[in-house]
Amino acid sequence: MRRTVLSSLALACTAVLAGTVPAFADASPTAEPVPATSSPAHTATPSAAPTAEASAPSAVPPRPTPSVSSVPSAEPSRPPAGGQVSVVPKGAPDTGVTAASSGSGNQGALIGGGAAAVLAAGGATVFVVRRRRATGA
């Protein structure tokens, strides 16, 4: 009877150990938040579009909206090029961050750790059961 209780205890411990390992999967500090210097949308660029409003008969004067400078100060202060896109960015946008490569490595380590934990728990169970048999309990 006591053997059964002990074995059940070992089962529970093993299950908890094995279940805990995947729970660490999200704790990997791989995500590096990009500094978000963008502010919530404000239409505060007063006359950045001279072409579109030039054709309007100016019955409505340009809105005197307060100029909330939502552009980060680190931005190079290049003069507008005069085109419809006033400042053409350099290079191509980097609109994709992968984490699968490093993530798969972490997952491999987790699987290995989980297997080791299962083996250790199994070994402990065998040891305890044999020990109890030997002592005749």
Add this chain to the structure above:
Amino acid sequence: MTPLSRRTFATAALAAVLVGCGGPQAHQSAAAGSGSTPPPSSTSANAAHALRRSTPVRLRIPAIGVDTPVIRLGLAPDGSVQVPPITAHDRAGWYGHSPTPGQVGPSVILGHVTVGSYGDGVFRHLAQLHQGDRITARLENGTKAAFTVSAVRTVAKADFPADDVYGDVDRPELRLITCAGPRTGDGYRDNVIVFATLSSTSP
């Protein structure tokens, strides 16, 4: 070892293996369903006239299940365009030095294809758009600008067609940009660029 303890041990080992295997699959949630939403009814009564400048606040692309808030982006210190933050529910971003959607000129909106460990980005399925698909941008002043996809191009980042994307045009147009292609390091080799033209507006 008695038959009872042997059985118990076998059960313990089996249970542990089962529990261990079940964990990693929890994150594979299905991507947002796409294609089931019908395109928004076209407001044919409204001609596709250019709109006044007003910041975009929301972007809808029914064909790929996108309905996202839009933030404003500027330039990074190195002179490249800023990209939206890497978050769990990332948003699209409008490049603030480009015209607003509906103004004459190329309005540029960016979104991530993947956001690192968070999984798919808001523009994950952008490459699946086809000519004729609809895109709707809602502006801060309440107006809506509906665009129709005219072309979808995949280009190498090394050969990014800046003139085609940022160059002047004689009508209101929209550019949606994300990454694509094989992964290189922690990024991608290519960009997907969707070109769209204004088809209708509504107040």
